[in-house]
Amino acid sequence: MIRVLGLALYGPLAASNRYRLAQYKNGLHKNSIHLEVSSLLNDTYLKNQFSGKKNSYVSLIKLAWQRVNMLLKKSDYDLIILHCELLPMIPAFIEKMLIRTKYIYDFDDAFFLRYKQGNLKKFNFLLGNKFDSIMRSASAINAGNSYLAEYSKKLNPNTKLFPTVIDTDRYYVNKKQENEIFTIGWIGSPSTSGYLEEMIDPLNELGKRIPIKMIVIGGPAPKIENISIDEIPWREDQEIELINKLDVGIMPLPATDWARGKCAFKILQYMACGIPVVASKVGANIDIVHSDVGFLAHDKNSWISALTVLSEDSKLRNELGSNGRKLVEKKYSLSANLPILVEVIQSVVK
Numbered sequence: 001m002i003r004v005l006g007l008a009l010y011g012p013l014a015a016s017n018r019y020r021l022a023q024y025k026n027g028l029h030k031n032s033i034h035l036e037v038s039s040l041l042n043d044t045y046l047k048n049q050f051s052g053k054k055n056s057y058v059s060l061i062k063l064a065w066q067r068v069n070m071l072l073k074k075s076d077y078d079l080i081i082l083h084c085e086l087l088p089m090i091p092a093f094i095e096k097m098l099i100r101t102k103y104i105y106d107f108d109d110a111f112f113l114r115y116k117q118g119n120l121k122k123f124n125f126l127l128g129n130k131f132d133s134i135m136r137s138a139s140a141i142n143a144g145n146s147y148l149a150e151y152s153k154k155l156n157p158n159t160k161l162f163p164t165v166i167d168t169d170r171y172y173v174n175k176k177q178e179n180e181i182f183t184i185g186w187i188g189s190p191s192t193s194g195y196l197e198e199m200i201d202p203l204n205e206l207g208k209r210i211p212i213k214m215i216v217i218g219g220p221a222p223k224i225e226n227i228s229i230d231e232i233p234w235r236e237d238q239e240i241e242l243i244n245k246l247d248v249g250i251m252p253l254p255a256t257d258w259a260r261g262k263c264a265f266k267i268l269q270y271m272a273c274g275i276p277v278v279a280s281k282v283g284a285n286i287d288i289v290h291s292d293v294g295f296l297a298h299d300k301n302s303w304i305s306a307l308t309v310l311s312e313d314s315k316l317r318n319e320l321g322s323n324g325r326k327l328v329e330k331k332y333s334l335s336a337n338l339p340i341l342v343e344v345i346q347s348v349v350k
Contacts, residue, residue: 002033002349003077007067009084011043015189015265019164020083020106020144027338033345036077040067040087050190071098078349079103081142082134084111091126092133102348105135105152108144108164110261112151117258139348142341144263145284160344163284164263166272167334173274173325174244181228182311184278185215185246187239187266193219195259198252198280200224202303210311217242243273247317248294248310251279252303264288268332271324276317278306288332293324 006021008014017039025035040063048055064087080103086095112135114120115127135141135155142162143149153159184203186196193216200222206212207226214227218234232242243249249270253259260283267288270277277294279285289296295306310317330336 002079002345004028004033004035004079004081004345005074005077006035006037006081007083007086008037008039010041010046011039013043013046015164016083016108019265020108021081023167023334024338024341027334028342028345031338031342033342035081038067038070040064068098071100075100077101079139079345081106082138083107084109085114085131089123089127092130092137095130095134096137102139104140104142104344104348105138105156106142106162107131107148107152108261108263108265110148110151110258113258113261140344142344145261146287147260147283160340162337162340162344163332164265164268165332165334165337166268166328168272168329169334171240171269171272171328172244173321174241176244178314179213179245179247181211181213182248183213183215183246184248184250184307185217185243185270186219186250186252187217187234187243187269188219189234190219193221195252195254196222198254199250199303202297202300202307203227205300206304206307209308212311215242215246239269240273243269243275246270246273246275247314248307249275249277251277251285252297253280253282253285255280255282259283267294268328271321271332272328274318274321274325276310276320276324278303278310288327293320293327 008017008021010017012018021037028035045055080099080101082103083106112131115123115130132155135152138156141152141156141159143152143159144164146161149159149161203224204226212227214229216229216231221229221231251266253262262283264284267277267279271293277289278297279289281296281298297303297306
């Protein structure tokens, strides 16, 4: 039995923990690989972040020490999968000293920008090249989309395109009666709900022409006139049922380097439930959304045009949704991608 320690940045409340690591545990075990997942920042940290509460420095230091202490004491594993970052604000050479063994670097966001842009840019002189160093030293890299893979291949040729995928045994298609009001939806978290600002003008304009209901799952919605908005807190046991209530799923993104690193997971969730999609023409969205599953939008008018077409043609919505489900099953399902992870782990250990 190969023993693997998965070092997640966030606890199970974060999709990255559940979908990049935890959902593979059973499948890996059937291939004689035991995966244990350990997170740095727990669910209490995330709940505080999402609710606007500050996490105390004492609590953060305590969480960091727990991870360091665990790594110093634990040695009964053959390999580590490091997701995104071992310890924030800590240089690469210290992280590599703590890891002490072969590791696969796994990332599904443009983390290499973390200390080069935004609030942490002031630490660029010390930490700007941290992730480049971590990637160079990795035995292998699992990159969540083609944009991330293109970056990491320049540093480490042993890079695999490894998308964030869907368990199609869990996600189902619910054949339903048509909604009385054309219903679009978005699923995410408070940290990504800001991207919905992109939808204010298109939906405001479209709402003047046709009745629209918008369901926002997992984050606050912006104020949009002329449409009805339902904000629903995210719950894992309800998300699939809620997605199945949609006529169309959306994924707006700004054209920024950080957004290009996003893995289009929302799109795959919609498609797995047989829901057609409209998404910004940015990053991984371009790789996944073709004309047989939905529409790409690049400005206000293209958003309005795509949503108008879908609102008027339920037969087209059903056709695109069916195609999307088939694409997820073929290319973006847990069963299709498990062999990739097994191969990477076995090749690194051997």
